[in-house]
Amino acid sequence: MAQHSRKGAQFQAVTANRLADGIVVYLTAANEWSVSLQDADVAEGKEAAEALLARGQKFYVPDILVVDIYLFEVEKTDGGIRASSVREIIRQAGPTVRTDLGKQAEIDGVHA
Amino acid sequence: MYRYDQFDQQLVDERVTEFSGQVARRLSGELAEDDFKPLRLMNGVYLQLHSYMLRIAIPYGTLSSRQVRKLAEIERVYDKGYGHFTTRQNLQLHWPALKDVPAILRELASVEMHCIQTSGNCIRNTTSDHHAGAVPGELEDPRVICEIIRQWSTFHPEFSYLPRKFKIAVSATEHDRAAIRIHDIGVQVVTNAAGEIGYEVWVGGGLGRTPIIGKKIADFVPREDLLAYLESILRVYNMFGRRDNSYKARIKILVHEIGAEDMRRQVEAEFAEVKTRGVLQLPDDEVARIEKYFAAPAWEDLSDDVPEIDALAAKDKGFAEWLRNNVSAHKVPGYSIVNVSLKPIGLTPGDCSADQMDVLADIADKYAFSEIRVAHEQNLCLAHVRKRDLHEVYQALNASELATPNIGLITDQIACPGLDYCNLANARSIVIAQRLSERFSDIEFQKKIGRLHVNMSGCINACGHHHVGHIGILGVDKKGVEYYQVTLGGAADETAAVGDIVGPAFTEGEIIDAIDTIVETYLGLRQDGEIFIDTYRRVGVQPFKDKLYATH
Numbered sequence: 001m002a003q004h005s006r007k008g009a010q011f012q013a014v015t016a017n018r019l020a021d022g023i024v025v026y027l028t029a030a031n032e033w034s035v036s037l038q039d040a041d042v043a044e045g046k047e048a049a050e051a052l053l054a055r056g057q058k059f060y061v062p063d064i065l066v067v068d069i070y071l072f073e074v075e076k077t078d079g080g081i082r083a084s085s086v087r088e089i090i091r092q093a094g095p096t097v098r099t100d101l102g103k104q105a106e107i108d109g110v111h112a
Numbered sequence: 113m114y115r116y117d118q119f120d121q122q123l124v125d126e127r128v129t130e131f132s133g134q135v136a137r138r139l140s141g142e143l144a145e146d147d148f149k150p151l152r153l154m155n156g157v158y159l160q161l162h163s164y165m166l167r168i169a170i171p172y173g174t175l176s177s178r179q180v181r182k183l184a185e186i187e188r189v190y191d192k193g194y195g196h197f198t199t200r201q202n203l204q205l206h207w208p209a210l211k212d213v214p215a216i217l218r219e220l221a222s223v224e225m226h227c228i229q230t231s232g233n234c235i236r237n238t239t240s241d242h243h244a245g246a247v248p249g250e251l252e253d254p255r256v257i258c259e260i261i262r263q264w265s266t267f268h269p270e271f272s273y274l275p276r277k278f279k280i281a282v283s284a285t286e287h288d289r290a291a292i293r294i295h296d297i298g299v300q301v302v303t304n305a306a307g308e309i310g311y312e313v314w315v316g317g318g319l320g321r322t323p324i325i326g327k328k329i330a331d332f333v334p335r336e337d338l339l340a341y342l343e344s345i346l347r348v349y350n351m352f353g354r355r356d357n358s359y360k361a362r363i364k365i366l367v368h369e370i371g372a373e374d375m376r377r378q379v380e381a382e383f384a385e386v387k388t389r390g391v392l393q394l395p396d397d398e399v400a401r402i403e404k405y406f407a408a409p410a411w412e413d414l415s416d417d418v419p420e421i422d423a424l425a426a427k428d429k430g431f432a433e434w435l436r437n438n439v440s441a442h443k444v445p446g447y448s449i450v451n452v453s454l455k456p457i458g459l460t461p462g463d464c465s466a467d468q469m470d471v472l473a474d475i476a477d478k479y480a481f482s483e484i485r486v487a488h489e490q491n492l493c494l495a496h497v498r499k500r501d502l503h504e505v506y507q508a509l510n511a512s513e514l515a516t517p518n519i520g521l522i523t524d525q526i527a528c529p530g531l532d533y534c535n536l537a538n539a540r541s542i543v544i545a546q547r548l549s550e551r552f553s554d555i556e557f558q559k560k561i562g563r564l565h566v567n568m569s570g571c572i573n574a575c576g577h578h579h580v581g582h583i584g585i586l587g588v589d590k591k592g593v594e595y596y597q598v599t600l601g602g603a604a605d606e607t608a609a610v611g612d613i614v615g616p617a618f619t620e621g622e623i624i625d626a627i628d629t630i631v632e633t634y635l636g637l638r639q640d641g642e643i644f645i646d647t648y649r650r651v652g653v654q655p656f657k658d659k660l661y662a663t664h
Binding site: 017019021022023067073084086091094095096097098101102 | 138139145159160161162163164192207209210211460531532533537539540542543546589591592593594
């Protein structure tokens with residue numbers, strides 16, 4: 001499984017790509033996969049993060065919904081949840097060179 | 113152009129049916145991801161950051177206008193209205209849904225196209241010179257041998273599970289526009305003392321984390337023996353290439369470890385064996401049959417002097433610039449090769465919209481024998497245009513942002529999709545290419561700088577050929593932040609060389625100024641008649657290092 005988090009990260013969320021179309025999704029508190037990072041369940045600390053990942057992988061068991069499930073680091077800001085790395089910000093929003101495409105073009109406040 | 117025979121078409125149609133079933137079984141949950149992933153990769157389907165990516169094979173970079181129109185239609189219906197041409201002359205769609213891929217493959221098959229062997233550890237699309245069949249000094253049209261290699265390598269059972277991927281390129285002129293020395297096998301068409309056509313064979317070139325220039329292991333392989341010789345190389349690689357470590361699995365590592373001489377000896381031994389069986393000897397009539405598909409178009413008997421074009425160039429500065437930079441000499445009087453820049457200032461290198469593709473198809477039908485080529489530098493090319501039509505072609509291209517007069521100049525950069533799209537990337541490359549393009553947008557300054565190839569990759573896998581750019585830029589990740597490492601002195605042509613790392617990496621904010629410093633340093637040092645690479649080879653890395661890190 002891909003490693004996209006930092007050792008010692010305080011806050012982490014779980015992401016994946018939807019199988020049928022590849023769209024980026026996030027695991028919610030209701031154990032659903034949302035297209036918006038703002039719906040993501042955020043775990044604090046290593047143990048909670050591992051539990052969150054295990055929950056995500058449980059929803060991987062039927063093996064038809066999402067692929068490539070992994071933890072990544074986020075920050076909680078006044079404006080909402082923000083991905084920490086450039087990679088995850090781009091996954092969350094869309095290509096920085098085509099701001100007319102991707103979630104940035106479809107969902108309000110995607111950058112929080 | 114080559115046309116599918118019944119076997120080609122049946123092969124592709126059967127694969128579409130097979131993969132459609134696999135996708136359906138995956139979507140229903142019958143197939144697990146681990147079982148499905150190798151199957152989708154065999155059909156060119158990758159999972160990228162925002163969605164899937166589909167890599168469409170363009171054999172030796174040659175497309176008909178009919179195919180280009182179909183690609184445009186696919187981009188509109190199933191994607192987001194554009195595609196990205198790659199350094200291997202392929203086209204990538206950035207946004208297809210997996211559930212739509214079977215339909216896309218069916219559309220492609222209807223115009224003799226597919227995505228077979230655009231991924232996986234097999235022999236990939238054979239690439240070639242985009243000026244093939246048009247350029248002066250060519251010994252034969254290299255696409256004939258490319259097509260023969262394509263037929264031999266398609267679904268070759270022995271070479272479907274190689275230690276790693278395998279790329280072949282063919283060049284038929286002294287000046288190498290196909291970058292053959294950075295391929296697993298590079299084939300150079302040559303003649304012997306008797307004037308017969310044969311092939312010089314280079315092996316073990318490649319970029320990625322271990323960039324190596326290929327070694328010549330054969331000076332002259334007769335035409336009838338070429339497939340037997342290639343098969344022998346593949347056999348040696350299949351037997352001795354490393355399978356324990358994917359970073360050391362390419363043939364370049366094998367050649368590097370055992371040495372070119374030993375490689376040559378082993379290939380020769382295998383070749384002696386393969387030859388005795390005789391089954392891979394190319395029959396003359398089959399070569400002649402394929403040659404016919406690449407027969408020259410019906411050129412007219414024209415004068416090479418076209419005063420009306422000279423007069424238009426005198427009046428129209430934009431046209432004159434375009435003529436100077438984007439139009440190359442053709443082997444037939446009265447004709448030119450038109451290079452179509454996919455590097456408009458400030459936009460994405462290699463991207464082409466569906467609307468632009470339709471325009472190109474129309475132009476090709478009207479002025480260029482319905483044929484469009486893809487260059488490995490991520491540009492396109494109309495190989496046979498009458499000189500007297502050049503101004504009309506220019507105007508039609510210019511109206512669709514396809515006539516930026518920058519071929520071979522600093523703004524004609526190679527850039528991989530990078531972190532804006534790619535799952536493997538560590539840093540963005542397109543945005544750096546765009547900023548650099550804007551910084552150096554002044555055509556007069558670009559001309560003053562002269563020929564200069566800037567190549568950039570968003571990770572060590574080097575899809576953007578950064579090692580062989582005169583200036584190479586490699587994006588790296590330092591704790592989630594993008595940095596850019598610079599190499600100088602690389603070259604992808606017959607003088608192929610891997611660039612030297614100039615020093616510590618630059619931040620995103622520093623990199624454009626750093627390139628500016630390199631260019632200014634070169635302009636200060638160059639002697640009459642030199643282009644960047646000449647000056648670099650004369651003075652070395654130190655003066656650039658001194659300037660770049662003087663204030664750090």
